[in-house]
Amino acid sequence: GELKAWDGAVDTVRSPVCLRAADGRLQQIELGSVPSGAEKEAEEALKAAVDAYDGGRGRWPTMTVAERIACLQDFTRRMIDCRQEVVNLIMWEIGKPKADSEKEFERTVDYIRATLTALKELDNSNSRFMIVEGTIGQIRRTPLGVVLCMGPYNYPLNETFATLIPALVMGNTVVFKPPRFGALLFYPLLEAFLNSFPRGVINMVYGRGSVVVPRLLDTGQLNVLALIGSSKVADHLKKLHPKTNRLRAILGLDAKNAAIILPDADLELAVRECLIGSLTFNGQRCTALKMLIVHQSIVEPFLRRFSEEVAKLKVGMPWEAGVNITPLPEAGKTDHMTALVEDAKAKGARVVNQDGGSVAGTLFYPAVVYPVEDGMRLYREEQFGPVVPVMPFEDLEMALEYVTTSEHGQQVSIFGSSPDQIGQLVDPLVNQVCRVNINCQCQRGPDVFPFTGRKDSAEGTLSVTDALRSFSIRSMVATKETEANKS
Ligand code: G3H
Numbered sequence: 001g002e003l004k005a006w007d008g009a010v011d012t013v014r015s016p017v018c019l020r021a022a023d024g025r026l027q028q029i030e031l032g033s034v035p036s037g038a039e040k041e042a043e044e045a046l047k048a049a050v051d052a053y054d055g056g057r058g059r060w061p062t063m064t065v066a067e068r069i070a071c072l073q074d075f076t077r078r079m080i081d082c083r084q085e086v087v088n089l090i091m092w093e094i095g096k097p098k099a100d101s102e103k104e105f106e107r108t109v110d111y112i113r114a115t116l117t118a119l120k121e122l123d124n125s126n127s128r129f130m131i132v133e134g135t136i137g138q139i140r141r142t143p144l145g146v147v148l149c150m151g152p153y154n155y156p157l158n159e160t161f162a163t164l165i166p167a168l169v170m171g172n173t174v175v176f177k178p179p180r181f182g183a184l185l186f187y188p189l190l191e192a193f194l195n196s197f198p199r200g201v202i203n204m205v206y207g208r209g210s211v212v213v214p215r216l217l218d219t220g221q222l223n224v225l226a227l228i229g230s231s232k233v234a235d236h237l238k239k240l241h242p243k244t245n246r247l248r249a250i251l252g253l254d255a256k257n258a259a260i261i262l263p264d265a266d267l268e269l270a271v272r273e274c275l276i277g278s279l280t281f282n283g284q285r286c287t288a289l290k291m292l293i294v295h296q297s298i299v300e301p302f303l304r305r306f307s308e309e310v311a312k313l314k315v316g317m318p319w320e321a322g323v324n325i326t327p328l329p330e331a332g333k334t335d336h337m338t339a340l341v342e343d344a345k346a347k348g349a350r351v352v353n354q355d356g357g358s359v360a361g362t363l364f365y366p367a368v369v370y371p372v373e374d375g376m377r378l379y380r381e382e383q384f385g386p387v388v389p390v391m392p393f394e395d396l397e398m399a400l401e402y403v404t405t406s407e408h409g410q411q412v413s414i415f416g417s418s419p420d421q422i423g424q425l426v427d428p429l430v431n432q433v434c435r436v437n438i439n440c441q442c443q444r445g446p447d448v449f450p451f452t453g454r455k456d457s458a459e460g461t462l463s464v465t466d467a468l469r470s471f472s473i474r475s476m477v478a479t480k481e482t483e484a485n486k487s
Helices: 039-056 064-079 083-094 099-126 156-170 184-196 211-218 231-240 267-283 299-312 334-345 396-404 419-430 466-469
Strands: 010-020 025-035 131-132 133-145 146-150 171-176 202-204 223-227 247-253 257-261 289-295 368-371 387-393 411-415 433-438 470-478
Touching: 010 083, 025 083, 025 131, 025 184, 039 133, 039 146, 039 171, 039 202, 039 211, 064 083, 064 156, 083 099, 083 184, 099 156, 099 466, 131 171, 146 156, 146 211, 146 387, 156 171, 156 223, 156 247, 156 466, 171 211, 184 202, 211 231, 223 231, 231 267, 257 396, 267 289, 267 299, 267 387, 267 411, 289 299, 289 396, 299 387, 334 368, 334 387, 387 396, 396 419, 411 466, 419 433, 433 470, 466 470
Parallel strands: 146 171, 146 223, 171 202, 223 247, 257 289, 257 411, 289 387, 368 387, 411 433
Antiparallel strands: 010 025, 131 133, 133 470
16 A cells, blocks of 8 residues: 565575676676565555455445546556566566567566456447346456466566456456566556555555465465466465365466477477477466477487577677577576476487587576487476477377376377378367467467366466456346336
8 A cells, every 4th residue: 555665585586697706706786685584564455455346345446437447547657658678677577589589578468458347348239238038237357356476477468467467357356476686676556556455455565475475365365376387386385274165366376388299390480489489488388398209200300400599599688689599587596497307318318409408507408308208307308498309109099098198188289281180189189278270389378268288287267358247246136027117
């Protein structure tokens, strides 16, 4: 409800970008600091959200949809005024290439606008009267209560807003915790939140997630956990709510999306799409291709062409034009990537591209690893980084088996020319994952399409319209038809 200076303990926020110090050592640039140990403030933020919701009687949940839309429109105008600052912070905090940081901002603004348009349509179709067997019902979409929103570091703005915006506009009140990498970029937006929404409707909390978030869940006052992040964290958090079955969860989680490249695939197209699919933003996308399954008859030319294209990727700093591979934000991430590659090498695989797996500070040169087999960590573990495992397959059954036996179920890509063969794969696969991509990479957008997954990969659905449904419930006001109200 108000902005005030923080005089408690802080955590330093470092950029993945390094400087070489006088003694020759690399040091990550310090960008600023965020409050740590802010548990008391987090509890106050939750109380503010609970009070503003007030059991559904608060000003926000009882406002008309048009009034809430007006607040969101006002916020969007103010947010656009902060564009440059937010884009720069995305770039510096997570090392996302500048052009992609700009795209993230624009995509988020578009997402808000699309949400408001979709809401107007949903509201028209959902606030209507129905008369059935003598009962008149007015069906409404109503809020769920108090929502905790948390987004991941790879899309800190966009994927925080992917739950926060629909939650808000449906009349819920919100507490949100920015990701550890990508926390500073919300500072420029604080005044916009403050000026566009009634007090207590939206509340940002800081502090270490492992300390703050359990305390919020423990109160039992949260109605919805909206998290885009890791499956392990989601499982852990859900259990902390004293009435787990009362906590609705809307989750976008781990994935290990595969591309199946059939013998008659257009090789150049497959190489191009698999390159973007596996290495955009260093492979740090939940939708990234994290296993390439290539028919044994074409695996050699595929590896050669793929490696040639990987060699052309520009490795550098996020502000450089045309850069593809940039510094990794998480401490120890390059070690983690190295460990995955070394494990595969120790078990018989090799890095097929020149310089693959080299490390320079926080930069990791993409490694194409072949042949990856069951028993190697890369076979099942989600690498979430610039390592591309490749495995050969003999028959379709073997490729299908990989997807069917996975714990994850987000997406798959198929590359091939024969409609018959692709058709044979599509039906079984679309029952295993939630999006089958034909001759193109896996991806979330355009955002009007459903974004979800099966098994350990998601709970609930997040397209523009599905998200509005996910953060609301259909309620109704009913009465009996009488002679008087018939007219
Ligand atoms: O990290 C997961 C994101 O949802 C990926 O989104 O496919 O648009 O890059 P994207």
